[in-house]
Amino acid sequence: MDRWIKFLLAIAAGLALGLIYGWLISPVEYIDTTPETLRADYRSDYVLMVAEVYHREGDLDLAARRLALLGSQPPVQIAAAALDYGLSAGYAPLDIALLQELATDLQTWEPTGGGRQP
Amino acid sequence: MSADEKKSQRGPWYLLFGLAIGLGLGLLISWGIAPVTYTDTAPVSLQTQFKDQYRLMIARAYQANGDVGRAQSRLALLGDPDPGAALLAQADRLLAAGDPDQAAAALLALAEALGEPVVYPTAVATSTPTAAATAPPGGRPTPTRRPTSTPTAVFSPTPRPTPTPTPTLGAYFTVIVQEEVCNPALTPGLLQIEVQDASRQPIAGMEIIVTWPGGQERLFTGLKPELGNGYADFRMAPGVPYAVRLLPDSVPAASDLRAPTCIADGSSFTGGLRLLLRQP
DSSP states (O other): OHHHHHHHHHHHHHHHHHHIIIIIISOEEEESBOGGGBOHHHHHHHHHHHHHHHHHHOOHHHHHHHHGGGOSSOHHHHHHHHHHHHHHHTOOHHHHHHHHHHHHHHTTOOOOOOOOOO | OOHHHHHHHHTTHHHHHHHHHHHHHHHIIIIIISOOOOOSBOGGGBOHHHHHHHHHHHHHHHHHHOOHHHHHHHHHHTTOSSHHHHHHHHHHHHHHTTOTTOOHHHHHHHHHHTTOOOOOOHHHHHOOOOOOOOOOOOSOOOOEEEEOSOOHHHHOOOOOOOSOOOTTTTOOOEEEEEEEEOOTTSOTTEEEEEEEOTTSOBOTTOEEEEEETTEEEEEETTSSGGGOTTEEEEEOOTTOOEEEEETTOSSOSEEEEOOOEEEETTEEEEOEEEEEEEOO
């Protein structure tokens, strides 16, 4: 019985070592990620870029297609999330206005299909 | 030999065996079943094609806001060793592929703003834009998992955007000069456009839409730097009315532009027009 306890303790020790190595020392790293996985501040800055270009071009279809790079959520949700982040992170008023413009216009946007690449 | 003696002869191997089993289970869990997930990645870890799209968006945003500092901060997120060279390389790739969306001009304009020596190819200036038919990128590739000891991308600092885009966004351009050009040495029907900001400085990289009944063409200023950074031109057909609009303006700055008929030395020929557009 004593040997069994030691055997199980050895397994537990090995398990702990394996987890420490796999989670802390050498965790799985994702390279070649997609924009969907970007951190909130990067996502918001990307949306801000789209908003800046949208303000200049006025092409809502194209803006929505550019936002689709960030995931399968509806573009209006992506823009609204960026606006929320911008407000909480203290973006400049002009940037907030641009995000607000994009988010507001996307609320009534209907996809038309086709079009140019981002 | 008694049972106790046999056990003592086995030694501690069973402990090592248990340790190995545990280690294997641990790695299986930490690498396979429940690996560390990266949901908060940085642009530096993006796949190349997405980096290209991100970089292009930076260049387009620069065209919109004119803020080089902000563009530089954003480019730094991509981790390119030489951001200017990366912009040029991407523009080269686009031009080699025909540049159907005329994106190269945006990349080149930003590269130039970063101090890169840019030579604008004439193909960019004179090519007729196509009607945009490329489909968006297809299915998203699965991230590649790779064990490594340096997950630095997750913890890299985020440069905060600089606060001020250009203050004149949205101000309409107005026609300062519109005059006929009767010079038989010039291309017949040449529409010469110069774009200046409020301080009378030429603006490179401005997107101009020339429309006429049944068609339109997109031009960019600065593609013929020998004629000025704010210069762009277009060849008009005789008798056709044209309108010129500068993005982001929603209304044309000039309309009903027609190639004039000029007379010199007793013979007539098709002349051109010169437009000077300025932001108020």
